[in-house]
Amino acid sequence: MSPELAALAATAFIQLAAVLWSQRALEADIGHDGNTGTREGLDDRLSEHTKRLRRALANHTENIGLFIIAVVLVEFTASNGWITGLAAWIFVAARALYLPAYAFGWVPWRSVIFMAGFLSCFVMIIASVF
Amino acid sequence: MTPELTALVLAALLQICQFVLFSVLAQRQVGPKYAASPRDTPRQLTGYAGRAQRAMNNHFEGLILFTIAVVAVTYADQTSALTVLCALAYLGARLLYIPAYLFGWAPWRSLIWVVGLVATAVMLVAALF
Numbered sequence: 001m002s003p004e005l006a007a008l009a010a011t012a013f014i015q016l017a018a019v020l021w022s023q024r025a026l027e028a029d030i031g032h033d034g035n036t037g038t039r040e041g042l043d044d045r046l047s048e049h050t051k052r053l054r055r056a057l058a059n060h061t062e063n064i065g066l067f068i069i070a071v072v073l074v075e076f077t078a079s080n081g082w083i084t085g086l087a088a089w090i091f092v093a094a095r096a097l098y099l100p101a102y103a104f105g106w107v108p109w110r111s112v113i114f115m116a117g118f119l120s121c122f123v124m125i126i127a128s129v130f
Numbered sequence: 131m132t133p134e135l136t137a138l139v140l141a142a143l144l145q146i147c148q149f150v151l152f153s154v155l156a157q158r159q160v161g162p163k164y165a166a167s168p169r170d171t172p173r174q175l176t177g178y179a180g181r182a183q184r185a186m187n188n189h190f191e192g193l194i195l196f197t198i199a200v201v202a203v204t205y206a207d208q209t210s211a212l213t214v215l216c217a218l219a220y221l222g223a224r225l226l227y228i229p230a231y232l233f234g235w236a237p238w239r240s241l242i243w244v245v246g247l248v249a250t251a252v253m254l255v256a257a258l259f
Contacts, residue, residue: 048170055169062190069142069197076204077131108166118149125142129131 002080004124007088008071011064014095018060021099022053049103056102060095063117067091070124079128087127091120132209134253137217138200144224145193148186151228155179178232185231189224192246196220199250202257213256219249 001009027035029046043051070091074084094117101110131139157165159179175183203213223246230239 048168051170052168062187065190065194065197066142066145069138069193072197072201073135073139073142076135102168105168107168110168111166118146121142122146125139129139 002075003085004071004074004080004088007085007092008068010092011067011095014092014099015057015060015064017096018053018057018099021103022050022057025050025053052102052105053099056099059102059114060098063095063114063121066118066121070121070128073128074124077128079130081127084124084127087120087123091117094120132204133214134200134203134209134217137221138197140221141193141196141224144221145186145189148182148189148228152179152182152186155182181231181234182228185228188231188243189227192224192243192250195250195254196246199253199257203253206257208257208259210256213253216249216253216256220246220253223249 023035026046029050030042034045046054067088071088074080074088094113097113098110098117100106101113106113153165156175156179159175159177160173164173174180200217203209223242226242227239227246229235230242
């Protein structure tokens with residue numbers, strides 16, 4: 001497995017961690033029955049902390065899409081190199097840090113961390129072209 | 131690189147451009163300080179910023195399906211003139227979708243969106259046969 005594909009697997013585990021963390025916070029707010037229910041008027045019943053985790057999870061879901069494209073392009077075009085491997089693992093580190101950055105309100109680091117992950121995808125996509 | 135993969139590169143770059151457009155318009159509206167904050171008090175973006183945000187979010191949804199379609203036809207070795215045409219149609223549709231949303235081209239925006247979805251669906255079916 002190439003470092004880029006390993007990074008993709010690691011990203012899936014970060015996504016899992018984000019789901020588990022936000023689910024734990026959600027159940028702390030509205031209980032297990034509230035979670036398995038149909039969630040009408042959900043936003044009004046959640047704490048600030050839970051809503052932060054849910055926004056972080058939504059952001060991760062968006063960025064994982066771009067990262068999948070970046071990894072697929074690098075693999076298909078066999079453009080793997082130290083730059084793409086490094087960028088892939090910077091993405092993983094950035095996305096792992098993004099969760100506590102959002103949950104604990106690290107300003108402006110959350111935005112910096114986001115940009116690090118976003119630019120990593122950009123670098124990998126460009127690397128696949130050349 | 132196959133034409134379908136080139137289209138995927140361009141679609142991803144288009145999404146990055148859409149993010150930049152959204153980010154600039156949104157920060158002009160709410161300010162960089164709010165943007166960097168944890169946004170505990172939700173603020174509804176209005177006007178061009180809101181439209182750019184909705185257009186970007188819509189492309190995140192469409193882009194995932196298009197990624198699956200490109201990966202499927204490429205892996206299954208089912209690329210053809212039809213799948214190239216579909217990939218180009220998707221790209222053209224998603225490009226037009228941005229001004230269609232920003233300038234409120236109704237009902238054209240919805241029709242443009244359908245072109246992108248149908249192009250993706252045809253590629254997915256082509257991967258099967």
